[in-house]
């Protein structure tokens with residue numbers, strides 16, 4: 234296949250399962266295109282994803298703010314009681330001189346997850362109003378760079394492991410943040426599983442680029 238310029242690459246799509254190269258063709262709203270080789274879904278075009286994604290992202294952001302605003306756990310040990318919040322944990326690392334670890338933790342469990350949900354809200358809003366051709370491109374590129382660095386789920390599992398180890402040594406009370414963090418991680422995993430980044434590129438192409446051509 235001869236490509237005349239780099240833009241021609243935008244019309245090609247590779248199957249993630251069998252690596253067969255396909256030429257992208259416009260499909261109807263709500264339809265999906267499948268690989269001719271293995272039958273795996275190549276891409277979907279569904280405008281319902283916009284409102285669906287926007288409401289999930291806003292809900293996720295609310296739970297994330299709640300998870301950071303309230304105590305995660307309260308630990309009673311030898312008559313003293315201490316409660317832990319996510320910002321307090323990061324601050325404690327900085328205070329103890331672990332600047333690099335603190336910075337890494339701040340990015341992985343606070344800054345990046347917050348950025349991902351804000352970017353999602355902005356993207357779905359832009360798609361909804363059919364605006365921001367250039368901005369949506371930058372946001373999508375940024376999203377694909379930072380998505381792998383969202384590690385709130387790993388943080389939640391590590392808290393659970395730490396709490397299991399503390400059972401018997403201390404009295405543990407789960408705070409509001411613990412439950413809101415679980416809901417946030419659930420929403421986060423659901424968005425990642427249900428709305429693939431390639432579908433967001435497809436929505437951008439159909440809603441913002443094709444709009445200019447027509």
Ligand SMILES: [Zn+2]
Nearest residue numbers: 248251268271
């Ligand atoms: Zn395939």
